[in-house]
Amino acid sequence: MQLLEAKLHKIDRHNYRSYTSMRGEYHFVDFDFYIDTVQSDPFAPASRVRARRAWSLTDLEWLREKSSVYQCAARDFIARFFADLSQQDNAVLIDMPGQVILDRTAVVFDDEGIELRFRINLPADGRTIIAKRTMNLLTFHLPKMIRRATIARELPMEELKAHCEAAEDQVALRAQLKEHKLLAFVADGSILPRLAGNSDLPLPNAVPFTSPDNLAVELEAPHKGKIRGMGIPEGITLIVGGGFHGKSTLLSAIERSVYDHIPGDGREYVVTNYNAAKIRAEDGRCVHNVDLSPYISNLPMGKDTTAFTSQNASGSTSQASWLQESIEAGAEALLIDEDTSASNFMIRDERMQALICKDDEPITPLVDRIALLRDQHDISVMLVMGGSGDYLDVADTVIQMHNYEAVDVTDKAREVVASHPTRRKAEGTEVIVRPRTRQINRSALQALLEEGKFRIQVKDKTSLRFGREYVDLQALEQVAHPSQLLAIGYLWFQLAQLKGWEKVPARAFANMLHDNWADMMPKYGEMSKPRVIEVMAVLNRMRKAEFK
Numbered sequence: 001m002q003l004l005e006a007k008l009h010k011i012d013r014h015n016y017r018s019y020t021s022m023r024g025e026y027h028f029v030d031f032d033f034y035i036d037t038v039q040s041d042p043f044a045p046a047s048r049v050r051a052r053r054a055w056s057l058t059d060l061e062w063l064r065e066k067s068s069v070y071q072c073a074a075r076d077f078i079a080r081f082f083a084d085l086s087q088q089d090n091a092v093l094i095d096m097p098g099q100v101i102l103d104r105t106a107v108v109f110d111d112e113g114i115e116l117r118f119r120i121n122l123p124a125d126g127r128t129i130i131a132k133r134t135m136n137l138l139t140f141h142l143p144k145m146i147r148r149a150t151i152a153r154e155l156p157m158e159e160l161k162a163h164c165e166a167a168e169d170q171v172a173l174r175a176q177l178k179e180h181k182l183l184a185f186v187a188d189g190s191i192l193p194r195l196a197g198n199s200d201l202p203l204p205n206a207v208p209f210t211s212p213d214n215l216a217v218e219l220e221a222p223h224k225g226k227i228r229g230m231g232i233p234e235g236i237t238l239i240v241g242g243g244f245h246g247k248s249t250l251l252s253a254i255e256r257s258v259y260d261h262i263p264g265d266g267r268e269y270v271v272t273n274y275n276a277a278k279i280r281a282e283d284g285r286c287v288h289n290v291d292l293s294p295y296i297s298n299l300p301m302g303k304d305t306t307a308f309t310s311q312n313a314s315g316s317t318s319q320a321s322w323l324q325e326s327i328e329a330g331a332e333a334l335l336i337d338e339d340t341s342a343s344n345f346m347i348r349d350e351r352m353q354a355l356i357c358k359d360d361e362p363i364t365p366l367v368d369r370i371a372l373l374r375d376q377h378d379i380s381v382m383l384v385m386g387g388s389g390d391y392l393d394v395a396d397t398v399i400q401m402h403n404y405e406a407v408d409v410t411d412k413a414r415e416v417v418a419s420h421p422t423r424r425k426a427e428g429t430e431v432i433v434r435p436r437t438r439q440i441n442r443s444a445l446q447a448l449l450e451e452g453k454f455r456i457q458v459k460d461k462t463s464l465r466f467g468r469e470y471v472d473l474q475a476l477e478q479v480a481h482p483s484q485l486l487a488i489g490y491l492w493f494q495l496a497q498l499k500g501w502e503k504v505p506a507r508a509f510a511n512m513l514h515d516n517w518a519d520m521m522p523k524y525g526e527m528s529k530p531r532v533i534e535v536m537a538v539l540n541r542m543r544k545a546e547f548k
């Protein structure tokens with residue numbers, strides 16, 4: 001602390017650039033403080049700092065005995081608590097976490113203690129350093145905040161425990177899905193709708209979810225005990241029902257529940273297979289060398305669909321690409337909503353089949369492939385489809401949403417199929433639907449990074465800057481937090497650098513995303529763990545990526 005004071009004293013009234021001399025480490029009575037990067041002017045991205053407190057000074061050592069899930073949630077909780085505190089001081093910046101508990105690098109537990117990683121805007125009067133003000137921030141306000149976030153008696157311990165137990169419960173419930181042959185579980189009493197299209201907060205006074213008796217299962221959560229809810233079986237599940245009855249709301253809750261939610265969210269006992277991928281149409285996106293032939297063939301002008309490439313895909317080709325890419329990335333289930341699908345990719349009815357002969361239609365709709373996905377590859381599909389009955393023939397389970405209530409109409413659907421037999425013809429059912437595995441051109445990735453001065457930047461959930469390119473991610477609905485995108489950028493960076501690397505990118509990322517994934521991230525920075533599915537989805541949208 002004397003060092004800090006002395007250094008600051010030296011640069012009092014100097015130009016802002018003199019702050020660079022502040023880089024280094026400082027020892028306070030009860031914690032260490034590191035200034036890792038210093039901003040070049042008051043408007044540049046804030047300076048990156050870390051604070052470390054030894055376990056013996058936290059009274060939180062018992063956390064080290066807990067499961068990795070518990071510890072991960074405790075780190076998430078401390079990051080939230082510190083973010084709340086930072087709201088009171090506009091010089092201190094740390095990412096605001098949302099409704100999801102993530103494995104974040106903003107708070108690290110290691111053998112010695114707890115480390116907080118955040119940013120500060122070093123204060124100034126115009127461009128002039130006022131040492132007294134900086135001193136006040138760094139030696140008075142900040143230490144107080146750091147103490148509050150890292151000492152047991154200062155933290156709301158009951159909340160912290162509830163947060164960690166909710167995470168352990170969700171992980172345990174998710175782990176029970178496979179043995180019950182379920183794709184997802186939605187507990188009775190869950191609140192699924194959100195406050196608004198641009199808010200992830202629960203809708204007040206919403207109708208709580210209740211399971212229909214036929215689909216009800218009871219799972220065991222270690223803290224909450226037995227929980228009853230709706231089990232959505234593996235296989236093909238159709239969500240039907242009138243418009244505005246809550247179909248998309250159910251699907252959205254399920255697609256977001258690949259992650260654990262915080263207590264009070266309403267979805268804290270909704271869990272979905274971690275490898276479920278939401279896919280949709282996304283015209284205009286790029287596609288690199290993807291095998292679309294199970295879905296699309298005989299394109300006009302003889303364009304090849306076993307290795308389809310485009311910088312401007314159509315609705316149907318973009319959706320078919322996303323489907324194939326998801327399987328390549330390891331998806332075990334696909335989630336699809338009619339609201340965001342290309343209708344010609346989803347269905348072609350009997351009349352259209354009569355009017356347009358098969359040779360003139362490049363697309364084989366999903367309805368003719370969905371059973372192959374299930375039977376050849378064990379891939380489950382959950383589909384919201386209120387507008388066409390063609391899927392009733394292939395569905396294993398049919399759930400109707402009626403006034404926000406789920407009703408099991410599987411038997412009724414079977415009767416309809418028997419009494420209204422379809423006259424549409426199945427189209428070519430003897431293909432293999434597995435996509436070819438691609439390799440990535442790593443030196444192209446490296447070159448892009450060099451050309452863009454190694455820049456990796458993230459502002460929000462909708463884009464990632466890698467080198468010079470801004471990758472458009474607006475269609476990705478399962479990115480939980482921008483910090484995941486930052487991690488994705490650095491994972492690519494790692495892939496571009498690694499010696500002795502795995503050429504199949506999905507496999508390379510799966511290897512990298514094991515327990516020690518955070519060690520690959522820069523020490524300063526707030527990242528959180530992404531799924532391989534998103535790492536690949538983002539890479540697939542990079543216009544200059546090259547896949548072989």
Ligand code: ADP
Nearest residue numbers: 193194206207242243244245246247248249404
């Ligand atoms: P659908 O896909 O069937 O047309 P949505 O899922 O989009 O319907 O839901 C329509 C509206 O109803 C949305 O504004 C949604 O927030 C609201 N909603 C959905 N479920 C509930 C619920 N359980 N309680 C209250 N409102 C709900």
Ligand code: MG
Nearest residue numbers: 247248249339
């Ligand atoms: Mg809808």
